[in-house]
Structures are given as structure tokens and as C-alpha cells.
Amino acid sequence: MNRYLSTCGVVLLLLLGCRSETQPVDNVRIRWxxxxxxxxxxxxANALAIQAINLTYQSLLAxxxxxxxxxxxxxxxxxxxxxxxxxxxxxxxxxxAATWDDGQPITAQDILFTLKTMRCPNLPNERMxxxxxxxxxxxxxxxxxxxxxLVCDQFAPDYVLTSGDxxxxxxxxxxxxxxxxxxxxxxxxxxxxKSPVVAAFVGRFSQAxxxxxxxxxxxxxxxxxxxxxxxxxxxxxxxPWWGDKIVPTPAPLLARPxxxxxxxxxxxxxxxxxxxxxxxxxxxxxPAPYYQQLASSATDQKQIALFAPDSYEAVTVGFNTKKPxxxxxxxxxxxxxxFDIPTLIKATQQGLAYQSASLISPHDKHxxxxxxAPVAFSPARAVKLLQQAGxxxxxxxxxxxxxxxxxxxxxxxxxxxxxxxxxxxxxALQLRTEAGKLGIPINLRPTESSILTQQLQAGEFDLYLRxxxxxxxxxxxxxxxxxGSTGVNGGNYTGFGNAxxxxxxxxxxxxxxxxxxxxxxxxxQRVLQQESPLTVLYFKRNPLAIxxxxxxxxxxxxxxxxxxxxxxxxxxx
Amino acid sequence: xxxxxxxxxLSAWIIASIIFLLxxxxxxxxxxxxxxxxxxxxxxxxxxxxxxxxxxxxxSRLGLHQPxxxxxxxxxxxxxxxxxxxxxxxxxxxxxxAWAEDLxxxxxxxxxxNGVPVADLLATALPRTLLFTVPAALAAAALAxxxxxxxxxxxxxxxxxxxxxxxxxxxxxxxxxxxxxLVLANPDVLTWFPAxxxxxxxxxxxxxxxxxxxxxxxxxxxxxxxxxxxxxTVQLEAALQRELTMDYVTTARAKGLSIRQIIRQHTLRNAxxxxxxxxxxxxxxVLAGAVVVEVIFALPGMGRLLSDAATARDYPVLLGAxxxxxxxxxxxxxxxxxxxxxxxxxLQQSTT
Numbered sequence: 001m002n003r004y005l006s007t008c009g010v011v012l013l014l015l016l017g018c019r020s021e022t023q024p025v026d027n028v029r030i031r032w033x034x035x036x037x038x039x040x041x042x043x044x045a046n047a048l049a050i051q052a053i054n055l056t057y058q059s060l061l062a063x064x065x066x067x068x069x070x071x072x073x074x075x076x077x078x079x080x081x082x083x084x085x086x087x088x089x090x091x092x093x094x095x096x097a098a099t100w101d102d103g104q105p106i107t108a109q110d111i112l113f114t115l116k117t118m119r120c121p122n123l124p125n126e127r128m129x130x131x132x133x134x135x136x137x138x139x140x141x142x143x144x145x146x147x148x149x150l151v152c153d154q155f156a157p158d159y160v161l162t163s164g165d166x167x168x169x170x171x172x173x174x175x176x177x178x179x180x181x182x183x184x185x186x187x188x189x190x191x192x193x194k195s196p197v198v199a200a201f202v203g204r205f206s207q208a209x210x211x212x213x214x215x216x217x218x219x220x221x222x223x224x225x226x227x228x229x230x231x232x233x234x235x236x237x238x239x240p241w242w243g244d245k246i247v248p249t250p251a252p253l254l255a256r257p258x259x260x261x262x263x264x265x266x267x268x269x270x271x272x273x274x275x276x277x278x279x280x281x282x283x284x285x286x287p288a289p290y291y292q293q294l295a296s297s298a299t300d301q302k303q304i305a306l307f308a309p310d311s312y313e314a315v316t317v318g319f320n321t322k323k324p325x326x327x328x329x330x331x332x333x334x335x336x337x338x339f340d341i342p343t344l345i346k347a348t349q350q351g352l353a354y355q356s357a358s359l360i361s362p363h364d365k366h367x368x369x370x371x372x373a374p375v376a377f378s379p380a381r382a383v384k385l386l387q388q389a390g391x392x393x394x395x396x397x398x399x400x401x402x403x404x405x406x407x408x409x410x411x412x413x414x415x416x417x418x419x420x421x422x423x424x425x426x427x428a429l430q431l432r433t434e435a436g437k438l439g440i441p442i443n444l445r446p447t448e449s450s451i452l453t454q455q456l457q458a459g460e461f462d463l464y465l466r467x468x469x470x471x472x473x474x475x476x477x478x479x480x481x482x483x484g485s486t487g488v489n490g491g492n493y494t495g496f497g498n499a500x501x502x503x504x505x506x507x508x509x510x511x512x513x514x515x516x517x518x519x520x521x522x523x524x525q526r527v528l529q530q531e532s533p534l535t536v537l538y539f540k541r542n543p544l545a546i547x548x549x550x551x552x553x554x555x556x557x558x559x560x561x562x563x564x565x566x567x568x569x570x571x572x573x
Numbered sequence: 574x575x576x577x578x579x580x581x582x583l584s585a586w587i588i589a590s591i592i593f594l595l596x597x598x599x600x601x602x603x604x605x606x607x608x609x610x611x612x613x614x615x616x617x618x619x620x621x622x623x624x625x626x627x628x629x630x631x632x633s634r635l636g637l638h639q640p641x642x643x644x645x646x647x648x649x650x651x652x653x654x655x656x657x658x659x660x661x662x663x664x665x666x667x668x669x670x671a672w673a674e675d676l677x678x679x680x681x682x683x684x685x686x687n688g689v690p691v692a693d694l695l696a697t698a699l700p701r702t703l704l705f706t707v708p709a710a711l712a713a714a715a716l717a718x719x720x721x722x723x724x725x726x727x728x729x730x731x732x733x734x735x736x737x738x739x740x741x742x743x744x745x746x747x748x749x750x751x752x753x754x755l756v757l758a759n760p761d762v763l764t765w766f767p768a769x770x771x772x773x774x775x776x777x778x779x780x781x782x783x784x785x786x787x788x789x790x791x792x793x794x795x796x797x798x799x800x801x802x803x804x805x806t807v808q809l810e811a812a813l814q815r816e817l818t819m820d821y822v823t824t825a826r827a828k829g830l831s832i833r834q835i836i837r838q839h840t841l842r843n844a845x846x847x848x849x850x851x852x853x854x855x856x857x858x859v860l861a862g863a864v865v866v867e868v869i870f871a872l873p874g875m876g877r878l879l880s881d882a883a884t885a886r887d888y889p890v891l892l893g894a895x896x897x898x899x900x901x902x903x904x905x906x907x908x909x910x911x912x913x914x915x916x917x918x919x920l921q922q923s924t925t
Binding site for chain 1: 771
């Protein structure tokens with residue numbers, strides 16, 4: 001019996017070992033760390049979902065990531081902006097060739113309908129409702145069904161991108177009875193979810209199951225072919241597709257691969273093996289040690305090309321300016337000088353990061369304030385700054401200073417960060433070591449992600465470590481640094497801000513002129529370095545591994561760091 | 574038996590209620606956990622006022638704006654008793670009532686993340702998990718039985734195998750799974766098996782489907798078998814060794830039975846008792862899946878469903894999955910009791 005079993009086992013192993021799979025060379029296979037959960041264009045659940053949604057749906061405008069500019073997508077050109085009093089008008093014209101899959105033209109009515117679905121109660125559109133509240137109404141052009149004007153609140157520079165950055169939905173398929181036409185855009189904000197018309201529409205709209213990306217509702221070049229939850233999503237190129245008619249094809253309308261599939265592999269080790277085996281073609285946010293391993297392997301280099309484009313992700317240390325110990329800028333500056341940033345970059349990012357003096361990337365030559373120097377590691381400077389701040393070192397090496405309450409303040413700090421992140425852990429340990437040498441006790445507090453956010457919002461911390469993700473199009477720091485953005489609903493965890501800095505931030509958020517924006521941004525960077533509510537440790541790079549089969553990768557600093565729709569199969573010599 | 578089922582059902586309900594109340598009261602689902610605060614370059618950053626409005630709308634749509642339970646306690650007013658908290662009655666319009674009502678009608682709610690009914694998510698994840706946990710559990714039990722019987726006969730290789738089993742038992746599951754992956758799915762060593770997933774079984778049927786499934790699930794199953802086998806084998810072998818010192822074994826030997834015959838026909842039935850408890854424990858484990866194995870081999874089963882739901886604070890999914898595991902645990906206790914009674918008629922007589 002046992003012999004029989006062993007023989008069977010060996011035969012099975014041999015049989016299985018002979019299996020091999022072949023994939024068409026022009027299909028692109030991308031590793032994802034998790035399931036996108038939902039592909040509803042109004043939910044925008046996460047960055048992965050957005051990547052998939054951009055294959056099946058289209059918006060009026062797109063981001064040409066490699067060139068870092070906003071470009072027209074469904075629209076023929078960027079909107080024409082006009083301002084009058086406290087109202088702004090953004091006029092668009094949709095490309096004449098743009099059609100839905102059934103050949104129906106994409107019209108201004110579809111834009112109005114989409115905006116209404118984003119304001120309709122009882123649908124999963126909370127983010128969209130909040131974002132697009134600035135659009136008051138849509139003026140249609142009776143002479144041209146593709147021409148329309150968005151009537152908006154007082155102009156803000158963000159409106160250009162935001163006004164054209166939503167997936168357009170077909171009215172004739174999702175609301176064939178035109179039920180929503182009974183409501184104005186503003187009227188939907190106050191519409192009763194229980195009203196029969198709204199309830200009927202919501203019921204019908206929900207039946208479309210946009211969460212599962214049924215395909216026929218998007219005008220994008222790909223259709224979801226299959227979605228094995230937690231395993232893979234396969235998108236197949238539509239043929240014919242309306243964008244094919246436009247010659248020469250502009251970059252946002254390129255859709256070369258016949259099939260793009262996303263393979264969900266949560267574990268990094270497994271994903272790395274899959275990449276080296278050739279089971280996947282693209283691995284973004286590759287862990288730095290793996291990047292170096294591939295870089296030093298001649299065999300792997302033949303199959304896999306490595307890239308490390310800049311990213312807009314900055315790792316920062318934030319200070320709770322509301323705590324008496326950290327209320328003065330000199331103490332905050334002193335603590336910043338205890339981070340040995342070059343060592344951190346080498347140890348945690350294997351060199352795939354770079355220092356910065358501010359929240360603007362130093363590679364953004366236009367807006368970066370190059371007169372500022374990044375914070376240098378200098379315990380001696382830290383000691384001087386502490387003494388200037390009124391701290392006195394005691395015989396037992398601890399630091400104390402008098403406080404207005406009469407009781408002496410002790411310099412002892414806690415640093416909070418997301419648990420399980422090795423880079424944060426290392427940075428916190430380094431600070432504890434260096435601060436310990438000066439007699440400043442640092443307590444480490446690794447915390448679960450959402451609890452950490454709650455603690456930061458409640459101001460229950462001294463120092464924190466976290467990443468900030470920006471983009472080259474928005475320089476609105478109000479949510480991050482304005483004094484009105486503190487507390488439970490804000491992103492200003494440091495509590496930083498006064499009338500002067502608030503005015504600077506407000507002026508910057510409204511600045512349209514590039515020269516003015518540059519001046520304001522340089523000023524802001526100087527103020528931030530002086531006040532040190534948060535210190536940038538480094539900007540990360542985005543290590544990428546992509547199969548050498550492909551060329552024209554559309555590399556950029558914006559996630560995911562590549563443009564899969566552009567991938568072109570390299571001709572074999 | 575009926576009394577046992579009723580007690581178990583009541584226990585399950587109480588435990589599920591405690592999990593429901595604790596999970597929701599410790600950290601109410603807010604925008605942060607449901608994507609409203611997620612950093613996504615290219616999307617507009619919401620202002621605090623917009624975030625608050627969005628959060629309120631979201632909570633209202635999901636029914637999270639309602640009170641948690643039938644009543645809540647608040648700090649005592651100055652006029653009232655100094656130490657007694659004030660009780661506020663909310664009536665039936667509360668989250669617990671809505672959840673309990675749905676559950677009694679067989680509805681486990683809808684996922685916060687994607688709007689899919691929890692029952693559908695469980696119905697998709699459970700078969701995928703059972704596909705590799707059931708064969709692994711059966712294989713581990715069968716192998717343990719075979720191995721323990723052979724070891725009980727004290728062959729010369731018994732100490733070596735026992736040491737190996739102890740060594741195997743000391744290796745954590747994640748390490749074992751990674752080792753298998755690095756040896757059997759590594760381009761630098763052997764590429765006998767795939768590194769991840771369940772493959773594309775579309776259009777496959779019968780033998781082809783079976784072969785494809787076995788090919789993809791061999792390493793996950795092997796990981797589970799290797800991690801379960803030592804415990805079962807060592808326990809059973811020890812129980813067999815104990816039984817072999819009994820007087821009835823001496824009698825059997827005196828009658829001329831071989832050691833193998835004694836083990837199979839006499840001692841095994843008595844030695845199986847400790848194993849019944851361990852096997853009963855396998856049932857909830859089989860349903861819950863193995864998070865580690867599912868993550869390492871990129872298998873979408875119950876384990877990952879649970880861990881993802883916990884990370885995202887998707888309470889309906891979390892509670893639904895926990896409820897299934899809870900029921901399985903209680904059923905396993907009932908089955909273990911029944912198995913004990915069958916294996917040992919004395920227990921049956923003592924309860925009747």
C-alpha cells in the first residue's frame with residue numbers, strides 16, 4: 001500500500017513538473033499587492049482601482065504623467081476658463097469622434113447626467129459629492145450637443161483638473177427614461193432619497209453593478225474580460241474602439257496591448273519569484289533589497305529591466321507643536337538634527353531615495369527653494385539649539401527647562417509610527433540611539449495604521465513618522481498646514497499655523513500665475529524650515545522592474561510609475 | 574443532543590453579539606477606513622469640511638449614524654446620583670437590532686467596501702479554501718495514522734523520525750511555506766510548481782481541471798500537511814505506546830498476536846481518543862483557511878477574506894466570516910462528543 005502511494009506521488013510530481021504555460025508576448029501582466037475591491041468609478045476605493053477604472057472609463061481630461069501635464073482626453077482641448085464675479089465658467093468641447101461602444105455619440109447630456117449621479121443621494125458617491133460640490137450647473141449648447149459650460153463657484157486653480165477628472169457615464173444606457181432630468185444639479189443636493197423618482201433611479205442605477213465593471217458603460221479602450229476576485233483581473237482591448245480613428249494617436253489615447261492583466265500577489269517574496277520566473281511582466285514599488293539583487297544578477301538583467309523614477313512620496317517626521325516641550329521651533333530644529341538621513345537612505349531604501357530641504361521635491365527645479373540646505377545630522381548643533389531654547393542639561397544628563405506653571409519641563413519624547421514598517425522602525429531606533437547619547441529619552445510607539453490616524457487627529461503624540469504623497473499639479477497645502485485643518489477632520493496633525501502662515505497658504509492655493517506661485521512656494525518652504533512643524537527626511541524613488549519585452553513604458557513619478565496602455569513589444573533583432 | 578445544540582446556539586449568539594458590540598464600539602467605521610482619506614495622487618484632496626460632510630453621508634448610507642445598542646450610558650448629571658451613569662434608551666432604531674434582525678432572516682449584510690452581500694463573498698471564498706484545506710486535513714490525518722501505527726511497532730528508524738517530526742513541528746508555517754516555495758518554485762533551484770495563484774481553470778473540466786488544480790494547490794497543501802502532521806503523529810504514537818503497556822496487550826501477546834495485529838485490532842481504538850479532540854479542532858481550521866498560506870501562495874480564500882476585512886474594518890464581512898467559523902467550532906465540539914460516545918460506549922451509558 002505504502003509503496004503504491006509513494007509511486008503514485010512520484011508519478012504525479014513528474015506529471016506536474018512537465019506542465020508549462022505559454023502567454024502571448026504582447027499581453028502585459030502586472031503584479032498587484034491586493035484586490036481593488038470595487039471598480040465603481042464614483043467610489044475610487046484605492047490607487048489600484050483607479051488604475052483599472054482608467055482602462056475602461058474616460059474623463060474629459062487626463063494626466064500625461066511622463067510629461068507632467070494635464071491633457072485633453074474625451075475633451076478636444078483644455079477648458080476655456082472665464083471668471084465673472086464670484087462665478088467661474090469652464091467651457092469644454094467633446095471630441096467629435098468620441099462614441100460609446102454601441103456607436104452613440106458622447107454628448108454634454110452624458111456629462112450632466114454623470115455629474116447628477118455623483119450628487120444623487122443614496123449612492124456610493126460620498127467622495128464625489130464632496131469634491132464636485134463646486135459645480136453649480138451645466139449650460140448646454142442647443143446648437144452643439146458636444147459643447148457645454150460648467151458653471152462653478154469662485155475660481156480656484158484646482159478646478160481645471162478637477163472639472164475634467166471624473167469618469168463619464170452613458171445616460172442612454174443608465175437612465176433611458178431620463179428620470180434624472182427632472183432634477184437640477186443643485187436640486188439633487190437636497191433631494192429626498194425616499195422620493196419615488198430618486199428611489200426608482202437609484203434602484204436601476206444600482207442594478208448596473210458598476211462595482212463589477214460590467215464594461216458596456218465605459219468609453220475607454222479596454223473591457224473587463226474576467227475578474228477572479230483575489231486572483232486576477234483581465235482587461236481585453238476593444239476592437240473596434242473610437243480612439244483608433246484618431247490619427248496620429250495622441251498619447252492619452254494610446255492603447256497598444258491586446259490584453260492587460262493584473263495578478264494579485266500579496267506576498268513580496270512570491271511576487272519576486274513570479275517576476276524572475278517570467279510569470280509577471282511588471283512589478284512596481286519593488287522592495288529595495290530585491291532591486292539591488294536584480295541589479296547585481298546578470299541572468300535576470302537579460303530578462304528584466306530596472307528603473308527607479310522619482311516619486312512624490314516624502315517620508316516626514318512631524319512634531320506636535322501644541323505640546324509645551326515642542327512648542328518652540330528651536331527644540332523642533334534640534335530634534336531634526338538628530339536624524340542621520342544619508343544613513344537612513346542607505347539602510348532603509350538601499351540608496352533609492354534622496355534628501356530634500358522641503359515638501360517640494362528637489363527635482364522640481366522650478367518650485368524647489370534651492371537656497372535652503374537639507375537638515376544635516378549634527379548632535380553638536382542640536383545641543384546648541386536646545387541650550388538656546390532654554391533647556392539645561394542636568395548632572396544626570398537629562399534636560400529640563402522651567403515652565404510657566406512653575407514645574408520644570410523634562411525633555412522626554414515619544415515617537416509614533418505605523419507598526420510593521422521596517423523603515424520607520426529603523427528611523428525611530430536611530431533617533432532613540434542618537435537622542436539617548438545626548439540624554440534625551442525617546443519612547444517608540446509602533447501603532448496600527450487606523451488607530452495611529454485617530455491618535456494623530458486627537459493630538460495624542462509627540463513626534464510621528466509618516467509618508468506624504470503629493471503630485472506635480474496641486475500646491476494646495478491648506479489641508480496639511482492650515483490652522484483650520486487641525487482636529488478630527490483635518491490633516492494638520494502638527495497643530496502648526498498662525499494668521500500669517502494661514503494667509504500665505506490661502507494665497508498660494510489661489511495663485512494662478514506661475515511666477516507668483518513660485519515666489520509663494522519658496523517663501524513657504526523657508527517658513528517651514530524655520531518653524532519645523534514637520535521635517536522631510538527623504539523623497540522615495542519608485543523602484544520598478546519591467547520585462548525587457550516592452551519598450552515605450554511611459555515612466556513617471558506618478559503612481560504606478562508606468563503607463564501600461566503605451567507598452568510596445570520590442571522587435572527582436 | 575438537543576440540549577447541547579440549543580446551548581451551543583445560544584453560546585454562538587452571545588459570542589457573536591459580543592464581537593459585534595466590541596468591534597464597532599472600539600473603532601467606529603470612519604472615512605479613513607473606507608477610502609475617504611486614502612492618499613491617491615491625481616485625486617482632489619478634500620478639505621476638512623468636505624471630509625466631514627462625506628463622512629456623515631457615508632455613515633448615514635451604511636446605517637452607522639444610528640446608536641450602537643438599545644441603550645447607552647453617559648456621565649451622570651450633577652443633579653442626579655453622584656456615581657450612577659445616566660441610561661439613555663434608544664429603542665429598536667439601533668445598529669445591533671438591525672444586524673440581529675437581518676441575521677435571523679439569513680442575511681449577513683453587505684460589504685462596506687464593494688457593496689456585495691456577505692453571503693456571496695463567503696460562498697465564493699469558502700469553496701476555494703476547502704479545495705486545499707480539506708485534502709490537506711485528510712492527508713495529514715491519514716498519514717499521521719499510518720505513520721503512528723508504524724512508529725508504535727518501534728522500528729529501528731523510530732527515533733530518527735520522531736526527531737524529524739519534532740524539528741518539523743518547530744518550524745513556523747510561514748517559514749515552511751516560504752522554504753517550499755524557494756525550493757520547488759524557484760528558477761535558481763527547481764521550478765516544478767507554480768509560485769502563486771490557482772491558475773486559469775476556465776474551460777477545463779474533469780481530469781484536466783483536477784490536474785490543473787492539483788498542480789497549483791500542491792505546495793499550499795504540502796505546507797499544511799507538513800505543519801499538521803507532527804502534532805497528530807506524535808500524539809497518536811504516544812497514546813499507542815501508553816496502550817501497549819496495558820495488561821490486555823500482554824494477554825493478546827500471550828495469545829500469539831503480532832504487534833501489528835495488536836495495534837490495529839486492539840490498541841488503536843483506545844488510543845484514538847486524544848486524536849479525536851485534535852481532529853475536531855481541524856474542522857474550524859479547515860473553514861477558516863490558513864491566512865499565512867493564502868497570503869504566501871496568493872490564494873483567495875477565507876483567511877484572506879478575514880484578514881482583509883479586519884484591515885479595512887469591513888465589519889459585516891468580518892462578522893459574517895467569524896460567525897461561520899464560530900458555528901464550525903461549535904459543530905466540531907458536538908461531533909467530537911458524538912465521536913467519543915461512539916468510540917467509548919461507557920460514555921453513552923453514563924449520560925443515559
